Amino acid sequence: MREMLDGGDLDVLTGDYLAELTMLILGRDRLKDPAHGYARTYLRQLEECLGTALDRGVTLVSNAGGLAPARLADEIRALADRLGLTVAVAHVEGDDLIDRAGDLGLGSPLTANAYLGGFGIARCLDAGAQVVVTGRVTDASLVVGPAVARFGWGQGDLDALAGAVVAGHVVECGTQATGGNYSFFREIPDLRRPGFPIAEIEADGSSVVTKHPGSGGAVTIGTVTAQLMYEVSGPRYLGPDVTARLDTVTLTDDGPDRVRITGARGEAPPPTLKVSRNSVGGFRNETTFVLTGLDVEAKAALVRAQLTDALTPPPAEVEWTLARTDHADADTEEAASALLRVVVRDPNPDAVGRRFSGAAIELALASYPGFAVTAPPGHGSPYGVFEAGYVEQSVPEHTAVLPDGTRVAIPAPTVTTPGSDDADVPGSVENTGTDADTDTVMLPLGTLAAARSGDKGGDANVGVWVRTDDEWAWLRATLTVERIRELLPETAALTLERHEFPSLRAINVVVHGLLGAGVASGARFDPQAKGLGEWLRSRRVPIPRHLLRETTARTTATSGASA
Structure with a gap:
């Protein structure tokens, strides 16, 4: 402030x-x-x-x-x-x-x-x-x-209201619009302390996003696109005053650290309002075992069997996750170690409290070689469950x-x-021929594409976008629902919605149920799906060489201009 x-x-x-x-x-x-x-x-x-x-x-x-x-x-x-x-x-x-x-x-x-x-x-x-x-x-x-x-404005000024909603959506998460959490963060000058965004709103609802002079970070078409794609679903952005059509929005460069937002169209709002409902879902506890050196899988199996046997009857929910962070022939002990995490939940606090904590720590002298935990488990704590409701x-x-x-x-x-969001169904995207280019090289998707992901209750979304029309033709042909399931195997059994935003050269994917009952209850490694987009960017896909040449030329031109 x-x-x-x-x-x-x-x-x-x-x-x-x-x-x-x-x-x-x-x-x-x-x-x-x-x-x-x-x-x-x-x-x-x-x-x-x-x-x-x-x-x-x-x-x-x-x-x-x-x-x-x-x-x-x-x-x-x-x-x-x-x-x-x-x-x-x-x-x-x-x-x-x-x-x-x-x-x-x-x-x-x-x-x-x-x-x-x-x-x-x-x-x-x-x-x-x-x-x-x-x-x-x-x-x-x-x-x-x-x-x-x-x-x-009145209730009938739908386009103007939609423009204000878009401006509000861009600035609502502060520095995420000025370079924070941005995929191409190495392009942002002085990201040590990015400034907060400002929306200059005009009478027709159009706006310019900027920041105070001299503050860190940057406002670019990319940083604004990143925030526009954050925690949305389809082209229709439903709100209590207006439904803003995100697929009508145009972003243009308005000068250094200034991006103009125009073209937002509004439709009448939905007849219902979303209701945020939070409940106490029960009690949870967890601990993480450190498995060092050889036989990681066998060590994990041993301690899992021991703890399962000790917790009889078991808590209502028990989730195990083995993160293979270990490296062979590592030159530090930490690099030689994997992490085995167990999370327990139960309506009864006693089931996840001292009984669980005691069972885990009492194995210390009777389990796998090198037994250690990152921290002793506590007494358990209540966790919350989020559900959306709707009223007129x-x-x-x-x-x-x-x-x-x-x-x-x-x-x-x-x-x-x-x-209505009119999500794409698998196979609904026309093949433009771009992905059939035989002159390709397998590289991370993030070589060309940026992404921003987040959570909405138990669902996750990931928005992916590129910067040129040629890249957009390639992206929409490449990033089909089937390909997304291949690149993100954790989504294989879940319902996916895929939405296109051509004016932003972006695709948004909603993954239903990835986060269970929401952030407060989840045991997933990334409970708010903040890293989901970066995981997707790291997966290798065939990229046409001519797009890589264009990217190199653009980067060289930008560097030369900066110099």
Whole structure:
């Protein structure tokens, strides 16, 4: 917050504090103390920065209210009083459906929050609020709301709303739009501390993504594409205010560290709102055995049999993973070692607590040679399960609570349309002939393609894109559903959706069920699928030599220009 306020001009500073896992953490906080349930880090930031924001006329909009936006608004007023500041604080509520979850068919979760749109935020700003806090709104709503307030858009201004959603999606994950987590990271200057992105939004919904002068990182068509492909599914990006057509978006270079976003088309939003539901799924524990040197497979089999025999009756779920990180004839002990991880889950904490921990450690003098663990197992801990639910748009009592305490009901959209993603099916991609080129060389996919991957509950997505039309013809012919299953064998038995974004030269793949019940419960090596795209980029595919020559020429030209 301090970097953004000191770094240059701003009208609105947004803050996105909520993720699926965050909602679970806040839900557990609220169980321990009903006064909690909001992001307390936001208050610590405001203690340092609120006065600066007021002095510079910067409006603050954040979803840090979590499960208790009214409480956070009160805390901000109290903080301002202690600091001797006068500030108009408003909040948005109505997303929390926990008291009605059973009646709405949402079960009995720990948290149940509908993703609201930006019109409640806009109403607060129209009333003069200088600080607005919300509960669970969509990440992009933090940008849509201020844009609605600035330009006076209504529910029918679908293209403009879609443009703001796209801008909000680009900046919502901070430095992921300025070079953070970027496949071609070696092209980014000064990535030690990348600056945060800024969206300059215009009255028609188009925007320019940039960053403060002198800050690190870079804003390029590539870095913006990377964030556009993050945690999406198909071309229709469904939201509470509008369905944004990502396949209509055009990116153009607007100067150093400036990328212009135009062409976003909007359709009416869906008739339902997504609901974030988090529940305590049970209790889990784990330990990792270190297997060094020879006979790794046999050592793993021995300790697995011993622990299985000791855990009778076994926990409800037991998962073993052997990571062959060992190297033959290694010159360090660490390089000579493999890791055997076991994760246990059970509704009963005793089944994964001391009984599991004791059984694992008591093998220390009676198991494979060189027995060691990375750390002793603990007592077990609860884990969460995320599930999406859906309710009609009119169900949440979307309310803007203005600085003077006035409560204003925000109407649901009057026009909606069901959403559809029209995913490709295996074999549906026309063969352009590019992949039939016999003059090819087997190289990693990432030689030409970038990727960005992530999680949505138990599903994972990976977006892959290239930079030229010739590369795009090759990519779409090469990266079929069948080829993806070959390159990522872990997906072989799972349902895949494949979507094309021609204007971005990108393909997005949704892998259903890869992450089980979500990040908080998963035992997968990469529980949020953040590395899935980089794994895919590392797999070898036949690449036409003429594309490699074009890439070499482009790299040489860029290096020469830089020099």
